[in-house]
Amino acid sequence: MLTRFLDFFFPRTCAICDTRLATSEQFVCPQCLLALPLEDVTTDWELNRHVFQWRSEHPSLYRMGALCIYQRENSAAHLVHSLKFERNRRQGVWMGRLAAKRLVGTGLFDGVDAFVPLPLSRQRQRHRGFNQAEAIAEGLSQQTGIPLRTDLLIRHANRESQTHFRLADRFRNGRDLFALAKGAEATGLHLMLVDDVLTTGATMMSAVGTLEALPEVRLSTFAWAWVNMSSEVWTRAKRESME
Ligand SMILES: [Zn+2]
Incomplete structure (x- = not known):
């Protein structure tokens, strides 16, 4: 009514x-x-091109998955954009639930002990009003019953937004974005990091690198949408970032 x-x-x-x-x-x-550009549910979450690109550097990396394919101006991009810039926290929770409903039968969340949304810096969160990754993770948690952990990671302040950087610069800038929160404890757990979008993966892997310091953790990642970057483009950008 x-x-x-x-x-x-x-x-x-x-x-x-x-x-x-x-x-x-x-x-x-x-x-x-x-019409959402959904990722194929038959994707192997433990061995796909994203996992392949990162596992040599991050041996604790277990699964990587996403709900949608992100492309400039496609509807998934639209939805993520409206979430970020229109301060719609409830939409983020809804997006998380939608993802969990579709993917829960695919094995992506099997054995996961907790969702860990990538934090924003305190400054950025104050400015934006909420953390879009946390809203999505909350929806995943509601739908799957897997708890949320926001007590493990913190994000350093004053790092620039990556959106206008060249690809190689994003890899460079992605290092050391996060730190372990004081007293962080998750020994032996399987944690799934959550973000809204995965492009190069540099930001996500910065968080993976930080959580790897916890003893015996297994780490997986979920992005609501991810970019299907060809491995040539990816490899070139990564190589340039090392130079
Ligand atoms: Zn519509």
């Missing part, structure tokens, strides 16, 4: 195509929901 009343005076629209939503619809219209 209240939703219907509010819809009449403040119509809600689809976060992707902007058409008006029906009372029963949330955030995205049924057409856009059907």
Whole structure:
């Protein structure tokens, strides 16, 4: 009743195509929901190109997965963008639940002990009002029953946003973005790091590198959307970052 009343005076629209939503619809219209560029559910989460690219450096890395394929201007990009810049925390939780519903049967979350959202710096979080990775992780947690851990990682302040950097610079800038929180304890656990988007993977792997200091942890990653970068482009950028 209240939703219907509010819809009449403040119509809600689809976060992707902007058409008006029906009372029963949330955030995205049924057409856009059907057209999401989903990652193939038959993907091997333990051995795909992302894992292959990083496992030699990070032996504790176990699985890497994503719900959608991210491309400039595609609908997944739209949705992530609207989450970041329109301060819509509830949309983030909804996106996490959506991901968990689709992927829970694929083995991606099997044996995971906790979701660890990539933190924002305190400064950035204050500015943005909420952490989009944490909202997504909360949705994953609600749907799967796997707990959330926000007491393990902290993010150093005053690092620039990576979005305008060249690829090679992103690898360079991705080092040492995080630190272990004081008293962080997760011995023997399987932790799944969560972020909204994975592009080069440099930010995610910076967090993996930090958590690797905890004894006997197994680390997996989830991004709501990830880039299908060809391995040539990736390898070239990585090589340049070392020079
Ligand atoms: Zn739509």
